[in-house]
Amino acid sequence: MAKDDSVLNQTMQAIEEKAVDTSKKVRVGLIGTGWIAEEHMRQFVKFPDAEVVAMADLIPGKAEKFCQRNGIDASNIHFYPDHASMLANEQLDAVSICTYNMTHAQCAIDALNAGVHVLLEKPFTVTLDEAVAVMKAEKASGKILSIGFQPRMDPNMQQIKKIVESGELGEIYYIQTGGGRRRGIPNSTFIEKKTAGVGALGDIGCYSLDMVLNAIGYPKPLTVTGYTSNFFGTNPLYSRPDQDHTAEENAARFNVDDFAAAFIRLEGGVILDFRISWAMHLDTPGDTVILGKKGALRIPSTECWNGTVGGEMTLYTDVAGLQTETKIPILPAPKPLFEMKIRSFLDAVKEGGQAPVPSSQILYNQAIIDGIMKSAEIGREIEITIPEI
Numbered sequence: 003m004a005k006d007d008s009v010l011n012q013t014m015q016a017i018e019e020k021a022v023d024t025s026k027k028v029r030v031g032l033i034g035t036g037w038i039a040e041e042h043m044r045q046f047v048k049f050p051d052a053e054v055v056a057m058a059d060l061i062p063g064k065a066e067k068f069c070q071r072n073g074i075d076a077s078n079i080h081f082y083p084d085h086a087s088m089l090a091n092e093q094l095d096a097v098s099i100c101t102y103n104m105t106h107a108q109c110a111i112d113a114l115n116a117g118v119h120v121l122l123e124k125p126f127t128v129t130l131d132e133a134v135a136v137m138k139a140e141k142a143s144g145k146i147l148s149i150g151f152q153p154r155m156d157p158n159m160q161q162i163k164k165i166v167e168s169g170e171l172g173e174i175y176y177i178q179t180g181g182g183r184r185r186g187i188p189n190s191t192f193i194e195k196k197t198a199g200v201g202a203l204g205d206i207g208c209y210s211l212d213m214v215l216n217a218i219g220y221p222k223p224l225t226v227t228g229y230t231s232n233f234f235g236t237n238p239l240y241s242r243p244d245q246d247h248t249a250e251e252n253a254a255r256f257n258v259d260d261f262a263a264a265f266i267r268l269e270g271g272v273i274l275d276f277r278i279s280w281a282m283h284l285d286t287p288g289d290t291v292i293l294g295k296k297g298a299l300r301i302p303s304t305e306c307w308n309g310t311v312g313g314e315m316t317l318y319t320d321v322a323g324l325q326t327e328t329k330i331p332i333l334p335a336p337k338p339l340f341e342m343k344i345r346s347f348l349d350a351v352k353e354g355g356q357a358p359v360p361s362s363q364i365l366y367n368q369a370i371i372d373g374i375m376k377s378a379e380i381g382r383e384i385e386i387t388i389p390e391i
């Protein structure tokens with residue numbers, strides 16, 4: 003590291019290693035052993051104060067094969083055919099829920115009711131009602147529920163929030179956000195309602211929403227006009243084969259959205275203009291922009307949207323009557339984002355702290371996703387009503 007690289011130096015100082023108390027290991031159960039569970043397992047294995055003692059998957063033998071494929075010593079791991087039998091038979095401190103979206107809510111509710119801390123993969127749930135039900139279980143249990151948004155750990159994301167909170171932009175009145183892939187439709191369990199529940203809107207839209215809503219303090223959503231379509235996923239020309247299906251079969255299976263757009267009114271008079279795409283005839287539907295009465299921030303979109311900042315940001319302000327543009331450099335992450343996501347969850351479990359990504363915030367994210375789906379279905383604006391928890 004160059005001696006004069008003050009930004010990097012500051013960042014590195016800010017993440018001094020904390021001594022990890024290994025006297026008691028956090029006993030973790032992994033629910034769902036698909037693709038993202040591999041990343042969870044990689045992190046848990048790394049930490050000396052955590053151990054994965056149980057794994058569950060609906061597909062017989064999948065969890066066992068997961069261990070063989072990843073070189074995991076399974077001698078101390080118990081395997082279960084579903085999350086319920088795992089929770090009934092194990093004394094766990096925490097679970098990582100890595101199931102497809104449609105079983106997020108039930109797995110989370112059952113784990114919380116069993117008195118277990120929960121790290122739940124994104125999106126929170128599929129519907130708002132499910133999110134509310136999970137939060138009721140969270141409240142009754144007194145356990146930690148954290149939603150798996152690892153971009154929250156990105157110093158660039160944190161910088162967006164710092165810029166907004168610094169007052170440089172003044173009062174925020176309009177935000178444009180979203181992201182796009184020209185071609186980037188996932189396969190497998192992501193393309194059917196019965197497993198995914200929602201398409202691009204929930205899968206990557208939730209990241210865009212979190213980027214800006216977290217920056218401005220998660221105001222309550224009031225109304226939404228939503229649109230969804232699936233012209234690409236349903237067309238064999240644009241779908242891809244996977245190990246179990248041909249491109250034609252995947253196109254026939256596809257019944258979620260691959261594009262969504264919405265106009266959302268937030269409490270405090272902020273307008274949110276949103277679009278998200280797994281596939282379209284365009285590289286990006288636009289950068290994220292935050293307009294305030296004193297300044298504005300442009301956050302470049304990425305080619306393959308996954309919730310990260312796409313390049314150096316630009317801050318637009320007037321300085322002594324001159325229109326100025328300030329480039330905000332990209333900050334290096336002190337550690338892999340996923341590692342920080344799992345570590346922060348473990349720390350909260352051990353220290354009894356706040357959830358790193360609390361459900362009380364992501365509830366509004368989910369309310370918007372739910373609102374977009376409902377509004378798209380009936381073809382007009384709807385009011386968002388969030389039940390008491």
Ligand SMILES: NC(=O)c1ccc[n+]([C@@H]2O[C@H](COP(=O)([O-])OP(=O)(O)OC[C@H]3O[C@@H](n4cnc5c(N)ncnc54)[C@H](O)[C@@H]3O)[C@@H](O)[C@H]2O)c1
Pocket residue numbers: 033034035036037038039058059060061064083084085086100101102103105109123124125150151152190191205
């Ligand atoms: N944070 C990220 O970067 C990131 C990246 C990819 C996926 N995800 C999220 O992770 C989740 C899983 O994605 P994936 O690609 O691993 O999916 P996947 O379909 O590969 O794996 C999900 C597994 O969960 C199992 N399952 C479902 N319900 C279950 C239950 N009740 N008990 C036990 N097992 C159950 C399924 O059998 C399947 O094997 C999705 O919600 C997705 O949005 C997050």
